[in-house]
Amino acid sequence: MKYSWVLLLLLVAGLAPKKAEAQVEAYGQFSVSDLTNLNGTNLLYGGTTGLVIDGPTWHHMVIAADIQGRFVRKSGESLNGVAAGPRFSFPLKKHGLTPYGEFLVGFARYNNTYFPGQIGSTTDSQIQINGGLAKRVSSRWDISADYSYSQYYALGGQYNPKTFSVGAIFHFVKR
Numbered sequence: 001m002k003y004s005w006v007l008l009l010l011l012v013a014g015l016a017p018k019k020a021e022a023q024v025e026a027y028g029q030f031s032v033s034d035l036t037n038l039n040g041t042n043l044l045y046g047g048t049t050g051l052v053i054d055g056p057t058w059h060h061m062v063i064a065a066d067i068q069g070r071f072v073r074k075s076g077e078s079l080n081g082v083a084a085g086p087r088f089s090f091p092l093k094k095h096g097l098t099p100y101g102e103f104l105v106g107f108a109r110y111n112n113t114y115f116p117g118q119i120g121s122t123t124d125s126q127i128q129i130n131g132g133l134a135k136r137v138s139s140r141w142d143i144s145a146d147y148s149y150s151q152y153y154a155l156g157g158q159y160n161p162k163t164f165s166v167g168a169i170f171h172f173v174k175r
Contacts, residue, residue: 029167
């Protein structure tokens with residue numbers, strides 16, 4: 001009992017982040033969303049943009065916050081959304097690769113002027129589970145590719161957009 005505070009201190013020190021360097025990144029991507037519902041499949045095209053704010057590094061894992069906007073459309077049908085949440089990335093020493101995963105929560109607006117007789121537009125909540133890979137190409141630039149599975153809760157939850165994106169990441173501070 002006499003040394004329990006030492007044990008507690010060692011435990012907290014072992015769980016504490018190894019370093020905390022603030023890094024801010026902006027990204028832009030070309031996106032293709034497979035908007036599947038009960039009636040069929042539509043491919044919507046557009047862009048994804050966002051801002052990543054890196055937090056602490058903990059045992060080779062960078063914990064960050066991602067704020068993302070995705071804007072895709074085709075022939076009078078569109079799905080535009082904004083979401084935010086945690087991002088977990090694992091920078092690898094070899095080849096400059098960084099795999100990442102994230103869980104985002106936000107809102108999206110579906111607009112349909114293409115299919116007469118169906119709902120015109122609706123705004124509702126969405127969740128996204130995203131995973132991807134970034135490749136360092138310079139001290140400020142990365143290229144990236146990712147996959148996103150979303151659940152859009154409007155219209156009885158019948159839309160589950162699956163999105164593939166490729167693009168670039170700009171780091172405001174040299175690495």
